Amino acid sequence: MKENTIHIYGPTFSNFVRSVMIVCEEKEIPYTVGFEVEGQEIAFKGEQHLQLHPFGKIPILIENKPQHETFTLPETASICRYLDSDNILQPENELAHARHDALCAHISIDIDKVLLREYLMEFAFPKGENNSVRFDVVANVQEKVATTLAIIEKIVNEDSALSSEQFTIADALLAPMLHYISCLPVGYNVLPDYPALEQYLEKLMTRPSCQKVLIAKKL
Ligand SMILES: N[C@@H](CCC(=O)N[C@@H](CS)C(=O)NCC(=O)O)C(=O)O
Secondary structure, three states: OOOOEEEEEOOOOOHHHHHHHHHHHHHOOOOEEEOEEOOEEOOOOOHHHHHHOOOOOOOEEEEEOOOOOOEEEEOHHHHHHHHOOOOOOOOOOHHHHHHHHHHHHHHHHHHHHHHHHHHHHHHHOOOOHHHOOOHHHHHHHHHHHHHHHHHHHHHHHOOOOOOOOOOOHHHHHHHHHHHHHHOOOOOOOOHHHOHHHHHHHHHHOOOHHHHHHOOOOOO
16 A cells, blocks of 8 residues: 655745744654655646645645545645644644644744845845845845844743744744844844844754754755
């Protein structure tokens, strides 16, 4: 009988692909990752990709279940919740569970928009002349980055899923973003301005899952 297999469609440098990888590592779920699925390349933004994700985003979960049709699922937080079917990575208490859900949305929508799309992407895929970083663009977003990191630091200092001893999906969503910021050159790695966030990331980085996934410095 065919074995159950999990594939994460997308590149290993994507912060969201990394979040799903961390969840798989935490739960000891074997997985493969990349644009090649069962020996066949699925072109990024190609027709097949758009069939799996109407907006052509990554990651997408592709699961082959024995005696079932292939199951595919887009959206990082939804993928993480699906993989966490026994709720080990989510608070048990009903209200804390609901708050954790909302926090996951803040991280994957609002926080990702500023830290990844507006800030880190300029370093990873510079759009200036001869592919140089547009430091004016970076400077323009730095205030927003500061506000966003201050909000996260506040959440880390409060009673929240980010401050609990339990490792949660929210941690898996946030860890790759903060790790990428910590890899920026001096002056642009602004984490030292947020000691609680530095400590938070340091603690996450003691986990084998984060050590394994959060390696390459390139976004
Ligand atoms: N809401 C989506 C966002 C995923 C997302 O923005 N992924 C980025 C890569 S990390 C992407 O696909 N970028 C390509 C694009 O936006 O066209 C999720 O949470 O999975």
